[in-house]
Amino acid sequence: MTNFARLLTPPARLGAASARGRMLLMALAASLALTLLFAATPAHAVITDVGGTTVGLQPRNHDELELGTIGAQPKTFSNESGNVVLHGSSEYAIYWDPEPAKKFHHEWLTNLDGFFHSLGEAGLGTPFANVGQYRDRSNAITKFHAVFNGAYSDTTKFPSAGCTDPNPLLVGEVTCLTDAQLREQLQSFIATHGLPKGMGAVYFLMTPPGVTVCLDATATHCSDYALSKTEETEEKRESASYQDSFCSYHGDINPDNAPQGDNSTILYAAIPWTAGYNGLVGYSPKSFLYDTAFDCQDGGWNPEHNEERYEKERVLTAEEEAALLKDSQEERLIAEEEHRLEGPHIEEPNQEGKAESDDYSAGLSDLLINQIGEEEMNIVTDPLMSSWHDAAGNEVTDICRNVFAGTGSAGIEGTVKANLFTEAGFLSNATVGTGRYYINNVFNLAAEECAGAVGLVPRFTSPNPVNAGEIVGVDGMESTFSLSSGYAFGPTGPPTKTYATFSWNFGDGTPEVAGYAPGAPTCEAPWLSPCAASAFHAYEYGGVYQVTLTVTDVAGNISSVTHPITVDGPAPPLGSGPGSPQATGPASPGTAGLLAPIAAASIVHQSLRTALRKGLVVSYSVNEQVAGHFEVLLSRTVAHRLGISGTPATGLPAGSAPELVIAKAILVTTKGGHSALHIAFPKRTAARLAHVHKVALMLRLIVRNAATIDPLTTTVVSSATLTG
Numbered sequence: 001m002t003n004f005a006r007l008l009t010p011p012a013r014l015g016a017a018s019a020r021g022r023m024l025l026m027a028l029a030a031s032l033a034l035t036l037l038f039a040a041t042p043a044h045a046v047i048t049d050v051g052g053t054t055v056g057l058q059p060r061n062h063d064e065l066e067l068g069t070i071g072a073q074p075k076t077f078s079n080e081s082g083n084v085v086l087h088g089s090s091e092y093a094i095y096w097d098p099e100p101a102k103k104f105h106h107e108w109l110t111n112l113d114g115f116f117h118s119l120g121e122a123g124l125g126t127p128f129a130n131v132g133q134y135r136d137r138s139n140a141i142t143k144f145h146a147v148f149n150g151a152y153s154d155t156t157k158f159p160s161a162g163c164t165d166p167n168p169l170l171v172g173e174v175t176c177l178t179d180a181q182l183r184e185q186l187q188s189f190i191a192t193h194g195l196p197k198g199m200g201a202v203y204f205l206m207t208p209p210g211v212t213v214c215l216d217a218t219a220t221h222c223s224d225y226a227l228s229k230t231e232e233t234e235e236k237r238e239s240a241s242y243q244d245s246f247c248s249y250h251g252d253i254n255p256d257n258a259p260q261g262d263n264s265t266i267l268y269a270a271i272p273w274t275a276g277y278n279g280l281v282g283y284s285p286k287s288f289l290y291d292t293a294f295d296c297q298d299g300g301w302n303p304e305h306n307e308e309r310y311e312k313e314r315v316l317t318a319e320e321e322a323a324l325l326k327d328s329q330e331e332r333l334i335a336e337e338e339h340r341l342e343g344p345h346i347e348e349p350n351q352e353g354k355a356e357s358d359d360y361s362a363g364l365s366d367l368l369i370n371q372i373g374e375e376e377m378n379i380v381t382d383p384l385m386s387s388w389h390d391a392a393g394n395e396v397t398d399i400c401r402n403v404f405a406g407t408g409s410a411g412i413e414g415t416v417k418a419n420l421f422t423e424a425g426f427l428s429n430a431t432v433g434t435g436r437y438y439i440n441n442v443f444n445l446a447a448e449e450c451a452g453a454v455g456l457v458p459r460f461t462s463p464n465p466v467n468a469g470e471i472v473g474v475d476g477m478e479s480t481f482s483l484s485s486g487y488a489f490g491p492t493g494p495p496t497k498t499y500a501t502f503s504w505n506f507g508d509g510t511p512e513v514a515g516y517a518p519g520a521p522t523c524e525a526p527w528l529s530p531c532a533a534s535a536f537h538a539y540e541y542g543g544v545y546q547v548t549l550t551v552t553d554v555a556g557n558i559s560s561v562t563h564p565i566t567v568d569g570p571a572p573p574l575g576s577g578p579g580s581p582q583a584t585g586p587a588s589p590g591t592a593g594l595l596a597p598i599a600a601a602s603i604v605h606q607s608l609r610t611a612l613r614k615g616l617v618v619s620y621s622v623n624e625q626v627a628g629h630f631e632v633l634l635s636r637t638v639a640h641r642l643g644i645s646g647t648p649a650t651g652l653p654a655g656s657a658p659e660l661v662i663a664k665a666i667l668v669t670t671k672g673g674h675s676a677l678h679i680a681f682p683k684r685t686a687a688r689l690a691h692v693h694k695v696a697l698m699l700r701l702i703v704r705n706a707a708t709i710d711p712l713t714t715t716v717v718s719s720a721t722l723t724g
Contacts, residue, residue, distance in 0.1 A: 047389060051216045056249060076390045082495065128373075198263045248296075267379060278293075460479070463565060466539075474504065518531065548561070598623040599714050618699055633662070
């Protein structure tokens with residue numbers, strides 16, 4: 001995870017690269033558009049007013065800025081007035097693309113709509129989960145799940161150009177539209193189709209290649225830009241037109257000027273085509289300066305060794321230079337181009353090779369997806385540009401512009417090496433739904449750092465077997481909870497700090513122990529009630545008790561873990577006392593006084609490789625003759641990413657993430673006791689898991705009394721992470 005201090009550390013600058021590689025490769029493949037390589041530094045995005053219109057802007061990268069946002073003020077990031085955030089929204093994707101020119105390839109639409117759909121399944125391992133910590137005066141938890149209400153291709157004819165493109169295409173120019181024209185069309189479209197307004201709907205309006213969008217009729221701030229001949233020759237981007245150009249923005253139509261929005265408000269994001277032309281056949285770019293789009297994606301930065309480093313061409317050794325001269329002309333041209341592509345380039349985790357459109361452009365949609373992701377998070381936390389931002393106007397993604405640290409357990413996947421035909425790398429850093437994407441990180445206010453995921457993993461270690469009456473301690477501070485603190489609002493006044501909470505159920509019928517995590521003022525030493533990250537407890541009777549720790553972070557995310565504690569001592573009175581084990585189902589006639597089995601189960605420490613080869617070793621104990629089965633569960637998100645199939649797990653606690661059952665084993669005993677067994681993975685599942693270095697598994701044991709007519713059932717759950 002990249003911290004804010006590192007964001008403001010200037011990297012070594014890189015001189016402009018030669019355009020010779022581009023000219024040489026064009027001799028090999030005329031259809032290949034090549035990337036400009038230059039030492040651009042990432043830009044910041046701020047709330048901007050142009051001609052009386054206020055928007056949240058995502059400008060291109062330019063030379064005055066470094067990684068992260070120069071001038072960002074994270075200490076001032078706030079919403080002192082408690083202005084409105086979105087607590088869940090219905091989202092519409094609108095592609096304004098008139099016939100007959102129709103420029104959006106169906107591959108792009110498939111990828112874009114798929115991403116919108118995946119936002120509804122975004123989990124804690126994505127940047128979007130971080131927005132849950134940002135509240136408004138209602139003090140309701142901000143939902144990070146967006147409901148995709150569908151997409152529509154609007155074939156309404158474009159109006160007459162409302163602006164003049166700063167640098168029009170030589171071939172394939174469509175038009176230049178102002179923000180006012182986009183707003184007018186959006187309002188007409190909503191009215192025509194009876195679509196909703198208000199603070200519960202968001203519209204993403206996208207325009208195709210060849211359409212330039214400007215905030216004003218004088219074209220001072222546009223999705224396109226002009227350069228002087230000198231700048232083109234020297235491969236520089238220093239013009240005012242470039243400095244003020246943008247990649248996307250979000251705004252609102254608020255005719256009543258309602259401070260918190262009302263039923264007539266329209267929230268929207270404008271996503272013009274700023275994905276460049278790499279791999280796209282049928283377009284003649286205005287110049288090679290426009291082929292690329294990394295200045296609207298990651299600015300030419302790549303994460304290496306958990307740091308963001310500027311991409312640059314590796315200096316060839318004398319031996320490599322000599323070997324290059326011995327190659328044939330064609331081999332030398334390709335080698336030189338591959339070397340050139342070690343410099344700044346875009347990332348397309350969903351590039352397909354030569355696609356149905358008979359070119360290599362299908363992955364260009366990934367560049368727009370990052371813009372959509374940024375605007376999504378900014379709209380949720382700052383829909384009217386008056387809520388969560390710092391004193392300089394930087395919104396929640398702005399401080400972390402161009403930071404693409406890995407998210408979730410998978411981290412960063414793919415290769416940074418660029419494909420020769422697309423000039424794009426394959427890096428991805430987030431699993432959203434079932435897809436892998438390259439999504440900008442977001443500001444985590446709790447830790448004042450850039451984050452790509454929300455960590456919420458409850459952990460504690462069970463004590464060794466103890467005697468009844470002895471005091472045992474459990475320490476929940478082993479847990480990971482990245483959203484540990486936040487701000488809550490009352491009916492009036494400024495916000496106050498709030499904190500994550502811990503809750504302990506000791507499995508013996510005594511009341512749960514709940515309280516704040518350390519960090520809350522009430523939890524300063526000696527951490528007495530209502531603080532519960534750590535707790536002490538004594539058991540009155542013997543038995544095996546299932547202790548459950550539940551952690552709730554400030555975004556309302558909840559996760560639990562259960563471990564057994566063995567207590568030696570007299571058995572509890574039958575059916576009475578707080579220490580009596582509880583049945584998991586209602587008693588049937590003839591079962592009066594019958595207790596559910598007491599059971600415990602856990603995954604034995606072992607390597608992942610051993611478990612896949614010999615079977616997962618689990619230990620268990622039961623207090624009587626039982627029959628039942630083990631289930632090995634894997635996160636559905638991880639399973640889909642690895643191509644592992646399984647049966648959806650049912651009966652999980654409310655709020656639990658979806659899990660798949662990927663392996664099973666039967667358990668039948670003739671008496672109580674403890675033992676161990678191996679659970680074999682299906683061959684296909686084992687082969688898929690062999691490709692990962694670490695995996696988190698959940699073990700569930702479900703047993704019932706085996707010697708009764710109407711048995712009662714006990715379910716115990718534990719978890720473990722296997723590595724190596």
